[in-house]
Amino acid sequence: METLIMVGQLLLGLSILVGLHELGHLLTAKMFGMRVEKFSIGFPPKIAGFQWGETEYSIGAIPLGGFVKISGMVDESMDTEQMAAEPQPWEFRSKPAWQRLIVMLGGIIVNVITGIVIFVFLVYNNGETYFSRDQIIENGIVAYEYGESIGLQTGDKILDINGEPYNSITDLTSGAALLSEDGYYTVDRDGETLQIAIPRGFINTFNSEEAFSKFVGIRFPFEVGVVDKGSGAEAAGIEVGDKILAVNGQEVYYFDEMQSTLKGLVNKEAEIIRQQGSAIDTLMIPVTEDARIGIAVNPLIEPVKRNYAFGEAISKGTSKAFGVVIVNAKALGKMFTGDVSPKNVSGPIGMAKIYGASWDWVKFWSITGLISMILAFMNLLPIPALDGGHVMFLLYEMVSGRAPSDKFLENAQKVGMVILLALMVFAIGNDILKFFTGS
Template sequence: METLIMVGQLLLGLSILVGVHEWGHMVAAKSFGMRVEKFSIGFPPKIWGKQIGETEYSIGAIPLGGFVKITGMIDESLDTKTLNAEPEPYEFRAKPAWQRLIVMMGGIIVNVITGIIIFIGLALVNGEAYLPKDKLNEHGIIAYDLGEQLGFKTGDKILSINGQEYERFSDLLSPDLLLGSDNYYTVLRNGEEIRVEMPNDFIDKFADKKNRVSVIEPRIPFSVQSVVPGSLASDAGLKAGDEIISVNGVQTRYFDQLSAILDSLKGQPITLQAKRDGEIVDMSTTVGGDGTLGFIAQYELDYVSRDFTFTEAVGEGTYNAFAVVWLNIKGFQKMIAGDVDVRKSLSGPIRIATFFGGTWDWNNFWRIVGLLSMVLAFMNFLPIPALDGGHVMFLTWEIVTGRKPSDRFLENAQKVGMVILLSLMAFVIINDTISLF
């Protein structure tokens, strides 16, 4: 069922994104009097179609893209049978270069607008919640394996990033930081300030499927929220509101401390101390075979939360949308510099489906769709023949120089671009498949 939900979200998300992208091309073309022969979400074979006026609207069986067929335009269909005749007034090639440029930019523009609207909506609906630096440093961090490889230790208090103040816990491993270079942290450890360097290729380890656990997390004080009836904790006399302060004389102020010691004493008898209404209560029990006692913890961290006004949401959403584009640019720079393994950085449909997850969460769904909308706009703007950016490149050349590339040149460029795109698609699908194992 989880797989079906992943696939369902992927197909719905791609259909929305492809639909609005191709709609942007079509609306621009029709507004300049160009004939649009076909509008398709998905690639052939066609599973549904309907002719409305001069345009056939259809859904293809391969849901990994879509297309708009504009008369007189050399596109992925490579239909050039009419190019030897004089252009008709309604053809793409008969229109001024600036109109053709707007048509080719139409899909990119609509994807950007879609991404901005989604991020504004998310900001307006969800507001924001974050753990500020001062609350984080009351207790410090938990360092997991990858965090320890980086140089952190559990209990560290992080004072600054690159010598600069930071505002919240999420800043410590923000995408912008991970994609940067020569970054370092200043931490307070046992009363001493220590510099922790982040290697420029750290994002490669962070992106590895084997490291999909947290690098660092806030260290969390806890108390007992409720006790499972009939459990070992219940038999020992543990009650809601208790604070477990030690096990076998070892301090357990934080939940990671308690988890570690219980995991090391599975099935063994223990003594524990709890603070209850200001008094210390001694108890004895046995640790379960799974390393638990049978209670639900209540975590005690003071997160800051706030709602956005509409004006604030517009600013926040627009910033978040364009941050996606900036991060893609930095990601490409990392790949070119050799700091990032391309196999870990490029995602195809299989890996994208896993981003949606196996449960249908509308908030997460729209967040991923908004992100993908901005990524689609960025990728389509790359100056590769067969992408919108390739057409934009040639049209910009025509506008600047006043010389139009020949139809033969454009046809050959389109073929080269199709080979590049098909090769890239094959690479990411094979890479996605390998990453599953």
């Protein structure tokens, strides 16, 4: 069932984005009087379709893209017979270069608009919930495996990133931070100010959602939230709302302090000083093999909740949308320098895993908005067979006054299709490798 949910979300998200992208091409083509022969979500073989006017609308069996076939255009159909005939007034090639440019940008523009609209409404409807910089400076962080690997320590108070204040704990692992040149965190460690360098290529560590939980978290004071049935804590009389003041003579204020002390008492009895209301007493509780005494806790700090007016949401959502493009552009550039591993490139399996095994509409639209912006960026790359390749040749024509020959465009299209096929094989190969290695 979990696999079906992941696949279902991926197919729905891609169908929406591909459909809107191709609709952008279709509407702009028809606006300039071009004949659109086919509109397809998914690649052949065709599952279903219908004819409406001059255009056949269909759904293909391979749901990893789509296409619009415009008369008189060198595209993935490689319809050389049509291109050999005399140009007709309704054909793509008969229209002015500026009109053809708008048609080729139509899908990208729609994807950008879609991404912005999704982010704006997510910000407006849900606001933002996060642990703030002020809370981190007040309480400090818990440094987990990846945080410790670069020199962070539990209790550090992170003051800034690259000399600039940040807003929330998620900014610590943002693309802007991890992709920066000579990046660093400034921390207050027991009153001493230090700089902790962000190693080149550190972003490669964060190749899964689980990886982010191994970096840092916020320290928090706590109280007992749940007492496990049949546990040592229940037998000793621990109740919801109690506070643990010390373990084996070690004063504890933050939850990580209690966890750390209990790890040294596995399969032993711990002396627990408990506060219940105004009363304080001492209890002896056995510690299990997984360093627990049988309680779950409630943090005593609340994340910041910020809501936005619609005007503010437009600004914030637009900034978030274009932030995705900037980060991906930086990451692509750093692939060529070796700072970002090509292994981070994901195909459909990786995308499905990002959506997750449970259906959460906020997460679904967040990821769909992100993918919409990435699709716009990737489609703008100057690779033949992508929209960006067509844009590149059209700009050449507009600047030079000479259009590339149909033969050149056909060969460029073939080269582009080989490049795209190779990239797809590489991405799916990465997915398969990650699936078997768990990385």
